[in-house]
Amino acid sequence: MHVPDGFLDAPTSVVTGVVAAGGVAVALRKARGELDDRTAPMAGLVAAFIFAGQMINFPVGAGTSGHLLGGALAAVLVGPWTGALCLSVVLLVQALFMADGGVTALGTNITLMGLVGCFAGYAVFRLVAAVLPRRTSSVAPAAAVGALVSVPVAAAVFTLLFAIGGTAPVDTGAVLTAMLGWHTVIGVGEAVVTGLVVASVVAARPDLVHGARHLVETRELEIRKAATT
Amino acid sequence: MGAGHGHRLFFHGHSAVHRAPAHLKILALVAFMLTVVATPRDWYPVFGGYLLVVVSVVLLSRVPVLYVVRRMVIEVPFVVFALLVPFIATGPRTEVLGVAVSEPGLLAAWGLLAKGTLGVMASLTLAATTEPTDVLVGLRRLHLPDLVVQIMGFMIRYLDVVTADLGRMMVSMRSRGMNPRSPRSWPTLARTLGALFIRSYERGERVHLAMLSRGYTGRLP
Structure with a gap:
């Protein structure tokens, strides 16, 4: 889904670059609030994890495979600001070291996958989590729904950018239908994987999951008496 | 931990391109690509000039051309999309090899392919000639x-x-x-x-x- 150079015209690329820079600047300040002076090593390791996670290919069938985008996953695991920051760094590294996604489209990619992907996913996650019972077992389904929605939302924002600054004369309605249809399918895969990953982390270390932390903290310390027989 | 000797795309060398300060290389890449993206796509000779610039930098860096070309497969999914554009685009139709395709779509596909390919080649050249630590120093110099x-x-x-x-x-x-x-x-x-x-x-x-x-x-x- 990495947008290459020349896909959107120069003005749109510059504007999304400014939006991305602003978003990353805010994310930097907020991430310090989420992680304090641990920010650099923790965010670096989480970014490396996201990168490695994107390398795992999930078999889809018929010989094709897809991989995780990770926006909603990162937002639920480490919080939306740190998640957006980590994804932005991943995209920066991919653009500079792997030629994956154009340098001039970096702002677009960060805006779409970093900011929109993380925050759309996290917002839906919070909404669903508020409806579901307050248990750690409802964190994973909520994260799955967040992931399901985040992918088509990012695709819709991309279509909007394409309508404004696209360089190909394709009917916007057709692009929207194609993008939404295709990315809903991708979103289902993303949702299953995100849900399963979050469930496995919640089962082992719920205290590490940002989206489950408030549930862990409310557990009262209880002193149980030894069973007398 | 035996890692850390350059990343997968780095090609060890001692050319002028390898020695150039990383922040200048990053600036040059961004400026070059912004120019390419801003160029109207029907200025065909200009794109030839851009290609010449990238190829001469690759030759100057003494990174084997095949090394760069082989790593351009990253572009393939995007090429597939660009090749689809003439068929789904709107506008007057024209005949190419007996198939009716959209004329502005054909032009758009050319623009996408030309600009995208130049972008991948230029980024690969930076990645092949700059060590990760140098990129970090360069980014810090650029006040990231x-x-x-x-x-x-x-x-x-x-x-x-x-x-x-x-x-x-x-x-x-x-x-x-x-x-x-x-x-x-x-x-x-x-x-x-x-x-x-x-x-x-x-x-x-x-x-x-x-x-x-x-x-x-x-x-x-």
Whole structure:
């Protein structure tokens, strides 16, 4: 889904670059609030994890495979600001070291996958989590729904950018239908994987999951008496 | 940890392109690509000139041209899309090899392919001639926020450690009979990712404590 150079015209690329820079600047300040002076090593390791996670290919069938985008996953695991920051760094590294996604489209990619992907996913996650019972077992389904929605939302924002600054004369309605249809399918895969990953982390270390932390903290310390027989 | 000798795309060399300061190379890449993207796509000779610029930089760097060309496969999914554009685009139709395609779509496909290919080639040239640590120094010189550069540094430094961790997990699962090609392995793969997250997070905590014990105050020297 990495947008290459020349896909959107120069003005749109510059504007999304400014939006991305602003978003990353805010994310930097907020991430310090989420992680304090641990920010650099923790965010670096989480970014490396996201990168490695994107390398795992999930078999889809018929010989094709897809991989995780990770926006909603990162937002639920480490919080939306740190998640957006980590994804932005991943995209920066991919653009500079792997030629994956154009340098001039970096702002677009960060805006779409970093900011929109993380925050759309996290917002839906919070909404669903508020409806579901307050248990750690409802964190994973909520994260799955967040992931399901985040992918088509990012695709819709991309279509909007394409309508404004696209360089190909394709009917916007057709692009929207194609993008939404295709990315809903991708979103289902993303949702299953995100849900399963979050469930496995919640089962082992719920205290590490940002989206489950408030549930862990409310557990009262209880002193149980030894069973007398 | 034997990692850290350049990344996968780096091609060791001693040319003028390798020696050039990284911040100048990054600036040149961004300026060049902005120019390419802003160029109207029907200025055909200009794109020839751009191609000449990229190829001469590649030749100057003495990175084998085939080395760059082979790594351009990253562009393939995008090429497929660009080739579809003439068929789905609107506008008057024209005949190419007996198939009716959209005329502006054809022009758009050419523009997408030309600009995208130039972008991939130019980025690959930067990646092939610049070591990761130099890129970090260059980004710091360009006044990228210090924290972003630090995060990038940690990511690059531990990327091979984390991916090797994942590789070991995959090997041990395969040796126990998991078939990664079957969709039935989704839950297993997802639990692997969960375990990888916990391991990476805990590694981050250990790294942070190790840095604190060596006097880290929030800034790298």
